[in-house]
Amino acid sequence: MAGWSVRDMPGQGGRVAVVTGANSGLGYVTSRELARRGARVVLACRSEARGTQAVRRLREDVPGAEVEFGRLDLGDLASVREFAGSLPCERLDLLVNNAGVMAMPYGVTADGFETQFGVNHLGHFALTALLLPALLEAAKGPAGARVVTVSSMAHLLAAIDPDDLNSERRYRRWVAYGRSKTANLLFTHELARRVEAAGADVVAAAAHPGYAATNLQTAGPLAEGRRGAERLMALGNRVLAQSAEAGALPTLYAATAPGVRPDSFTGPSLAMWRGAPAPSWRAPWTRDDRAGRRLWAASEQLTGVSYDVLTR
Numbered sequence: 001m002a003g004w005s006v007r008d009m010p011g012q013g014g015r016v017a018v019v020t021g022a023n024s025g026l027g028y029v030t031s032r033e034l035a036r037r038g039a040r041v042v043l044a045c046r047s048e049a050r051g052t053q054a055v056r057r058l059r060e061d062v063p064g065a066e067v068e069f070g071r072l073d074l075g076d077l078a079s080v081r082e083f084a085g086s087l088p089c090e091r092l093d094l095l096v097n098n099a100g101v102m103a104m105p106y107g108v109t110a111d112g113f114e115t116q117f118g119v120n121h122l123g124h125f126a127l128t129a130l131l132l133p134a135l136l137e138a139a140k141g142p143a144g145a146r147v148v149t150v151s152s153m154a155h156l157l158a159a160i161d162p163d164d165l166n167s168e169r170r171y172r173r174w175v176a177y178g179r180s181k182t183a184n185l186l187f188t189h190e191l192a193r194r195v196e197a198a199g200a201d202v203v204a205a206a207a208h209p210g211y212a213a214t215n216l217q218t219a220g221p222l223a224e225g226r227r228g229a230e231r232l233m234a235l236g237n238r239v240l241a242q243s244a245e246a247g248a249l250p251t252l253y254a255a256t257a258p259g260v261r262p263d264s265f266t267g268p269s270l271a272m273w274r275g276a277p278a279p280s281w282r283a284p285w286t287r288d289d290r291a292g293r294r295l296w297a298a299s300e301q302l303t304g305v306s307y308d309v310l311t312r
Contacts, residue, residue, distance in 0.1 A: 003276050004249065004253055004257065004276050004277050005249065005276065006033050006036075006249070006252060008257070009033065009037050009252060009256050009257075010037070010256055010257075010258065011037050011038055012034055012037040012038045012039035012256065013037075013038035013039070014038070015038075015039045015040070015093040015094060015138075015143070016039065016040045016041075016042075016089050016091060016092050016093050016094070016138070017031075017034050017039045017040070017041045017042070017092075017093060017094040017095070017096065017255075018041075018042045018044055018070070018087070018092060018094070018095050018096065018131065019031045019034070019041060019042070019043060019044060019096040019098055020044045020045075020072060020074065020096065020097055020098050020099035020124070020127070021044070021045065021098045021099025021100065022041075022043035022044060022045055022051070022054060022098070023043065023045040023047065023050040023051050023053070023054040024050070024054070025244045025247075026098055026150065026209055026244055026247050026248045026251060027043075027096075027098040027099065028043075028054055028057075028058070028244075029244050029245055029247075029248035030096055030098060030248045030251050030252060030255070031043050031054075031058060031067065032058050032061055032062060032065075033248070033252055034094070034252075034255070034256075035058060035062050035065040035066065035067050036062045036065070037256070039066075039093075039094070040066040040067070040089075041065075041066070041067045041068075042067075042068055042069075042070045042087070042088075043055055043058070043067060043068070043069050043070065044070045044071075044072040044083060044099075045069065045070075045071065045072065046071070046072065046073045046074070046075075046099075048069070048071055051069040051070075051071065052069050054069070055067055055068065055069050068088070070083055070086070070087070071083065072099075072127070073110075074099055074118075074119045074123025074124065074127070075109035075110055075111075075115065075118055075119045075123060076109065076110035076111065077110070077111050077122075077123070077126055077303060077304070078110070079110075080123055080126045080127050080130065081126075081130060083127070084127060084130035084131050085130075087131065087134065089134065090134060090137060091134055091137045091138045091141075092131055092134035092135050092137075092138055092145065093135075093138040093141075093143065093145050093146070094145065094146050094147075094148070094255055095127075095128060095131055095135060095145075095146070095147045095148070096148045096150070096251060096255060097124040097127070097128065097147065097148065097149040097150060097184070098150045098251065099119070099123075099124075100119060100120045100150065100180075101115060101116055101119050101120065102116070102152075102154075102177050103116075103173040103174055103177050104116060104173060105173065106167075106171045106173070109122075109123075113166055113302065114165075114166040114167045114168075114171070114176060116173075116176045116177050116179075116180045117165060117166055117167070117176065117179065117180050117183065118166075119180075120177075120180035120181065120183070120184065121180050121183035121184060121187065121299070122299060122302060122303055124149060124184070124187070125187055125299045125303060125305070126303040126304075126305045128147055128187075128191070129303075129305035129306065129307050130305060132307065132309055132310070133309055135147065135202055136200055136202065136309065139200050139201040139202045140201075144201035144202065144203060145201065145202045145203070146202065146203045146204075146205065146254070146255055146260070147188075147191065147202060147203070147204045147205070148205050148206070148207055148251055148254045148255045149184045149185075149187060149188050149204075149205075149206050149207075150184070150206070150207055150208065150209070150251055151181045151182075151184040151185050151188075151206050151207070151208050151265070152177075152181040152184075152208050152209075153208055153210070153267070153280075154174070154177055154178050154181050155178055155181035155182040155184070155185055155282070155283060155286060156178065156283055157174055157175060157177070157178025157179075157181075158175045158176075158178035158179045158182060159179070159182055159283070159285040159291070160179055160182050160183060160186065160285070160291055160295055161179065162291070162294050162295070162298065165179075165295075165298060165302075167179075182283070182285065182286055183295060184206060185206055185265065185282060185283075185286035185287075186286055186288070186291055186292045186295050186296075187292075187295070187296070187299075188204050188205065188206040188263055188265075189263050189286060189287055189289075189292045190289075190292035190293065190295070190296045191204040192204040192205075192262035192263035193263075193289075193292070194307065194310050195262070195310065196262060197310075198310040198311065200310065203260055203261075203262050204262055204263065205254040205260050205261070205262065205263065205264045205265075205266070206254070206263075206264070206265045206266070207250040207251040207253070207254040207265070207266045207267065207277075208250060208265070208266075208267040208280060209242075209247030209248065209250060209251070209267070209268070210242060210247060210250075210267055210268035210275075211242065211247075242268070242275075246268075246275075247268075249268075249276065249277050250266040250267050250268065250277045250280075251266075252277075253266050253277040254266045254277075257277075263287070264279065265279070265280045265281075265282045265286075266278070266279065266280060267280030268280075
């Protein structure tokens with residue numbers, strides 16, 4: 001893994017990938033590099049205008065790239081179901097759960113869930129379940145299938161509160177964000193356990209970008225009109241952060257490198273902040289079997305999706 005870069009990516013010809021939040025930042029870089037290696041990539045984005053613009057840009061960056069736009073609003077379970085039902089392929093080799101929101105003012109999704117928990121975790125939980133038959137179809141092939149979920153070192157801010165998943169008792173934006181990123185890791189942990197028990201060749205892994213310069217940091221302050229906070233975040237992006245190109249490397253490693261282990265967590269090598277991909281430390285509560293099972297059961301109940309296909 002030492003010094004791993006996009007030059008080390010194996011070819012992706014014949015593989016089909018879905019990347020959420022692919023119109024900018026880490027998602028765009030991830031999609032571009034997968035397409036550059038020959039994958040057919042569906043850019044799953046909430047905004048049709050930004051998504052189609054990203055497709056045009058990617059085709060300019062990678063002439064001949066096989067890419068397409070799919071509308072997906074992770075904050076609306078009806079949209080998640082529509083996207084999964086309209087996926088233009090029966091086999092899916094790679095799902096990258098990348099999209100997310102960070103430290104937003106309190107709000108709820110179309111289905112009434114706290115926004116960060118609803119988008120960052122529940123939307124991806126439902127999407128993965130609905131795409132699982134296509135992933136299992138790809139898992140029959142020699143290369144297997146993968147689900148890579150992008151978490152954050154901000155998971156260290158908070159463990160899951162199983163009695164207040166939607167932050168209804170008290171909302172603190174950074175705690176809620178940390179809980180949603182812990183949920184990403186618990187989801188990966190439990191999914192890895194379940195696919196192994198089912199004997200399916202699907203690797204469930206997680207990654208994080210360290211501190212990467214994207215619009216994620218400024219979206220919250222911008223939504224509230226907090227100009228000072230927006231300028232401070234923008235300054236941090238310029239001075240402290242690594243580029244989106246570098247921030248996407250852990251995701252690309254987890255998605256394509258040979259020998260990636262189930263339930264692994266890949267991030268930057270230098271203090272988990274920046275640098276080449278490396279195994280990343282994670283809080284013990286993100287490998288708590290009981291917490292993982294409880295979150296899974298609650299997520300199935302809240303979203304109405306089922307992973308029964310793994311027990312057939």
